[in-house]
Amino acid sequence: MRSILTIIYNDLSIYLSQRGNLVGLLVIPVLLTLVIGWSLGRIGGGGPTRLRVDLIDLDRSDLSAHLIEELRAANDALVLCPLDNDADDYCRLEDEPLDVDRAIQRAHSGRTRALVVIPAGYADALVDFRTVTIDFYSRSDPMQPGPVLQGLNAVLQRTSSASMTKGVAAALLDNLTTAAQLPALDEETRDSFLNTLYDRALQLSTEQPPAVLFRVADSADDSEGGIDNGFNQSAPGMGSLYVMFTVLGGMAVLLRERRQWTLQRLMALPLSRAQILGAKIGAYFTLGMIQFFIVFAVGAAFGMDFGSNPPALLAVMAAFVLCITALTFALAPWIKSEGQARGLVLLLSLSLAPLGGAWWPLEIVPEFMQTIGHLSPVAWAMDAFQDLIWYNGAFPDVLPEIAVLLAAAAVLFAIGIRSFKYE
Amino acid sequence: MKTMVEARNLRKSYKRADGSTIEAVKGVDLDIHQGEIFSLLGPNGAGKTTTISMISGLVAPTEGDATIGGHSITKQPMAAKRLMGFVPQEIALYPELSARQNLAFFGRMYGLGGKKLSRRVDELIEFVDLADRQNDRIDTFSGGMKRRVNLAAGLLNSPPLIYMDEPTVGIDPQSRRRILDTVKLLRDEQDMTVLYTTHLMEEAQELSDRVGIMDHGEIIAMGTQAELTQQVGEEDRLEITTGAQNVGEALTERMQQDIAGLTRVLYNPPEPIGENSGESTPARLTVFAKRGRTALPQIIQTLDAAGIDIQSVEVREPDLEAVFLALTGRALRD
Ligand SMILES: Nc1ncnc2c1ncn2[C@@H]1O[C@H](COP(=O)(O)OP(=O)(O)O)[C@@H](O)[C@H]1O
Ligand SMILES: [Mg+2]
Numbered sequence: 044m045r046s047i048l049t050i051i052y053n054d055l056s057i058y059l060s061q062r063g064n065l066v067g068l069l070v071i072p073v074l075l076t077l078v079i080g081w082s083l084g085r086i087g088g089g090g091p092t093r094l095r096v097d098l099i100d101l102d103r104s105d106l107s108a109h110l111i112e113e114l115r116a117a118n119d120a121l122v123l124c125p126l127d128n129d130a131d132d133y134c135r136l137e138d139e140p141l142d143v144d145r146a147i148q149r150a151h152s153g154r155t156r157a158l159v160v161i162p163a164g165y166a167d168a169l170v171d172f173r174t175v176t177i178d179f180y181s182r183s184d185p186m187q188p189g190p191v192l193q194g195l196n197a198v199l200q201r202t203s204s205a206s207m208t209k210g211v212a213a214a215l216l217d218n219l220t221t222a223a224q225l226p227a228l229d230e231e232t233r234d235s236f237l238n239t240l241y242d243r244a245l246q247l248s249t250e251q252p253p254a255v256l257f258r259v260a261d262s263a264d265d266s267e268g269g270i271d272n273g274f275n276q277s278a279p280g281m282g283s284l285y286v287m288f289t290v291l292g293g294m295a296v297l298l299r300e301r302r303q304w305t306l307q308r309l310m311a312l313p314l315s316r317a318q319i320l321g322a323k324i325g326a327y328f329t330l331g332m333i334q335f336f337i338v339f340a341v342g343a344a345f346g347m348d349f350g351s352n353p354p355a356l357l358a359v360m361a362a363f364v365l366c367i368t369a370l371t372f373a374l375a376p377w378i379k380s381e382g383q384a385r386g387l388v389l390l391l392s393l394s395l396a397p398l399g400g401a402w403w404p405l406e407i408v409p410e411f412m413q414t415i416g417h418l419s420p421v422a423w424a425m426d427a428f429q430d431l432i433w434y435n436g437a438f439p440d441v442l443p444e445i446a447v448l449l450a451a452a453a454v455l456f457a458i459g460i461r462s463f464k465y466e
Numbered sequence: 467m468k469t470m471v472e473a474r475n476l477r478k479s480y481k482r483a484d485g486s487t488i489e490a491v492k493g494v495d496l497d498i499h500q501g502e503i504f505s506l507l508g509p510n511g512a513g514k515t516t517t518i519s520m521i522s523g524l525v526a527p528t529e530g531d532a533t534i535g536g537h538s539i540t541k542q543p544m545a546a547k548r549l550m551g552f553v554p555q556e557i558a559l560y561p562e563l564s565a566r567q568n569l570a571f572f573g574r575m576y577g578l579g580g581k582k583l584s585r586r587v588d589e590l591i592e593f594v595d596l597a598d599r600q601n602d603r604i605d606t607f608s609g610g611m612k613r614r615v616n617l618a619a620g621l622l623n624s625p626p627l628i629y630m631d632e633p634t635v636g637i638d639p640q641s642r643r644r645i646l647d648t649v650k651l652l653r654d655e656q657d658m659t660v661l662y663t664t665h666l667m668e669e670a671q672e673l674s675d676r677v678g679i680m681d682h683g684e685i686i687a688m689g690t691q692a693e694l695t696q697q698v699g700e701e702d703r704l705e706i707t708t709g710a711q712n713v714g715e716a717l718t719e720r721m722q723q724d725i726a727g728l729t730r731v732l733y734n735p736p737e738p739i740g741e742n743s744g745e746s747t748p749a750r751l752t753v754f755a756k757r758g759r760t761a762l763p764q765i766i767q768t769l770d771a772a773g774i775d776i777q778s779v780e781v782r783e784p785d786l787e788a789v790f791l792a793l794t795g796r797a798l799r800d
Pocket of ligand 1: 466481482487488489490508509510511512513514515517577
C-alpha cells in the first residue's frame with residue numbers, strides 16, 4: 044500500500060510541477076466555469092431577481108404617477124425604465140432617450156420583459172369614468188401571463204375599482220340631489236367629495252392584500268430556466284468536462300511512461316502488476332477528484348448550492364471520475380502516439396460533454412437528444428447533480444445514476460486491465 | 467562456483483501488426499556465475515534486450531523460465547527481483563524530476579526511507595560523480611550524465627546482481643570510459659554479478675569474464691574469451707578494405723584454391739551508414755589464414771591482378787570479432 048501511495052504521490056507531483064498542466068487543470072476550467080456561470084444566471088445568486096420593464100408615461104398626471112407607484116408596490120422585482128434606472132444602467136438605455144418606438148423594439152427583442160404605455164388623457168378619462176387603454180407589449184404568452192402583466196392587472200383592477208367607486212358615487216350624488224330636490228352642490232365641493240371618496244376606495248383596495256401575490260420565483264415564465272444560480276449548472280458541467288480532459292489525458296502519459304521506460308523500471312522493482320496498475324488508476328482518480336474540487340470551489344465562491352447531502356454529492360463525483368478513469372485505461376492500450384491521444388481526448392471530451400448536458404441543461408433539448416445524450420456518462424452525472432443541487436435530493440434519489448456510472452466503470456476497467464500493456 | 471542466474475529454453479515470440487509472429491528469442495540457455503561479468507554480445511536486433519527483459523520479469527517468456535539466486539522469475543518474481551538491479555537500455559528516468567528526486571523515488575519503492583534513503587542517494591550521487599548537478603532536472607542533462615543516473619538508479623537496493631543493457635549507447639568517450647571502469651569496480655570491490663549487453667566487441671573484450679555471442683535470437687557461442695577464440699582455431703584474420711570494384715564470388719573462390727593456408731574468404735560490399743547520410747562503410751574483404759603474414763603478398767598480388775584497389779590491410783590475432791565472423795559470416799557492426 045505504501046508503494047502505491049508513493050507512486051500516486053510521485054505521479055501527481057510530476058503532473059502538478061508542469062506549468063502547462065496547471066493551465067488545463069486550473070486556469071481554463073476556472074475561467075470557463077465563471078463565464079458559463081455568469082451567462083446562465085446572475086453573479087452570486089444572492090440578490091433578488093429583477094425584471095426590466097419599460098414604462099412610458101405620456102399623461103404625466105398625479106393619477107399616472109399614482110399608477111406607477113402602485114405598480115412598483117405590486118412587485119418589488121420590477122425595475123421600471125427609465126424611472127428606476129441605476130448607476131450601472133441596468134435598464135441598458137445607454138443614455139439614449141426612450142421613446143415609444145424604441146421601447147416597442149426593446150420589448151420585441153426580449154431586452155425588456157414588457158412595455159407599459161400610459162396614454163395621454165389617462166387621468167381625465169379616469170375622472171370622467173371613460174374607457175382608457177393602457178398599452179402592454181410583451182413577448183410572453185398571453186395565456187400564461189407573466190409577473191409583469193399580472194402585477195399590472197392587479198394595479199389596474201384596484202385603480203379602476205376606485206375609479207368606479209367614484210363614478211358610481213358621482214352618479215348617486217347627482218341622482219340623489221335631483222330626486223331629493225336638494226340644492227345643487229357647487230363644483231368645488233363636489234369634486235373634493237368625490238376625490239376623497241376615490242382616494243379612500245384606492246386606499247382600501249391597496250390595504251386589502253390582493254388575493255394572489257405574484258412572486259417571480261413562482262413564475263413559469265422566468266426565462267432563467269429554473270436555475271437560481273448559473274453556477275449550479277456551470278460548476279458541475281464544466282467540472283465534468285474538465286475531469287474528462289484531465290483524466291483522459293492520462294492515455295498519453297501512460298504511453299509516455301512505457302516509451303521512456305519508467306513503467307518498465309517500476310516493473311523491475313519488487314512490485315506486483317496489480318500494485319503498479321492500482322497506483323496508476325489511483326493517480327488518475329485522484330487527479331479527477333482534484334479537478335472537480337477546483338471547479339466546485341469556484342462555484343462555492345459564487346454562491347452555488349450544494350444541496351443538502353454532501354456524501355451523496357461526493358459519491359456522484361467519485362462514480363463519475365471512476366468511470367472516466369476506467370475509460371482512460373480501456374482506451375490507453377490502443378493508443379499509438381501522443382498526438383493520437385490528444386486528438387481522442389479532444390474528440391471524446393467535446394462530444395460527450397455537450398451530449399450529456401455539461402454546457403446547458405438537457406431539459407432544454409428535444410427528447411430524442413436527451414435519450415441519445417444518456418450514452419454519455421456526463422448525462423448520468425449531470426442528472427444526479429441536478430437531483431442533489433437543484434432539487435435538494437437525498438442519497439436514494441441518485442443511487443440509479445451512481446449505479447449506472449459504476450457499472451460502466453466496471454466494464455471499462457475489465458477491458459482496460461485485461462489489455463493493459465506492461466511491455 | 468555458485469550460479470546466480472540460470473535460464474533454460476527461454477523463448478519469446480511477438481505478434482507483428484500484420485498478424486505474423488516474430489521469434490525474438492529462440493530457446494536461450496544461460497548460466498551466470500556469482501561475481502563475474504557476463505556479456506551478451508550481438509548486433510542490434512539479436513534479442514539481447516528481450517532476453518534481459520525476460521530474466522528481469524518485465525516480459526513473460528513464451529516458453530522456458532529463469533531463476534535468480536534460485537527463485538523462479540515467473541513463479542516467485544518478488545523474491546527474484548529483490549536480488550537484482552536493472553539498468554535499462556533506455557534512460558528510464560522521469561525527465562521532469564531532478565537526479566536526486568528520481569533516485570529518492572525509486573529508493574522509496576525499494577522500501578528505503580528517512581535517513582537511510584538520503585544516505586544511500588548521497589552515496590550513489592557521489593559514486594557517479596554528479597553531486598554538483600544532483601538538483602537539476604534530468605532533461606537538462608547530457609547523454610553521459612543521464613546514463614550515469616540511470617546506472618545509479620539500478621544500484622539503489624545494493625543488489626548482488628545487476629543487469630546492464632547497453633549502458634554506453636550514445637555517449638561521449640569519457641563518459642563511456644567512466645562507465646566501463648564503474649562496471650569493473652562493481653565486480654572487483656563490491657563483489658557484484660554483472661550481466662552486460664553490448665554490440666561492441668571492444669567492450670565485451672575489456673569487461674567480460676565470460677561472453678555469450680547472440681545472433682538472430684540464439685546464443686551461438688558461449689564461454690571465456692580464450693575458449694571462444696580457440697573455437698576459430700589459431701587462424702589469423704586479415705581485414706582488407708577495398709575500392710568500389712565488386713569482388714565477385716569467382717575471385718574469392720579462386721583465392722581460396724590458389725593461395726596456401728587460406729581457410730575462408732568473406733566479402734562485405736559497401737553499406738550505407740544510417741538512413742540518408744550519403745556515406746557508406748568501405749567494402750571489406752576478410753581472409754582467414756593459418757599464417758596470415760606469410761600469405762599476405764600472394765593475396766595482394768591476386769587482388770591487384772584482378773584490378774581491385776587496396777586501401778588498407780590489417781592482420782588481427784584471433785578475437786571475438788573473428789568468432790562472430792566465423793560463426794555468422796557477417797561483421798559485428800558498430
Ligand atoms: N515488443 C516487441 N514487439 C515486436 N517485436 C519486438 C518487440 N521487442 C523486440 N522485438 C523484435 O525482437 C527482435 C529482438 O529485439 P531486441 O531484443 O531489442 O534486440 P537487441 O536488444 O539485441 O537489439 C528485434 O527484431 C525486434 O524488432
Ligand atoms: Mg537492445
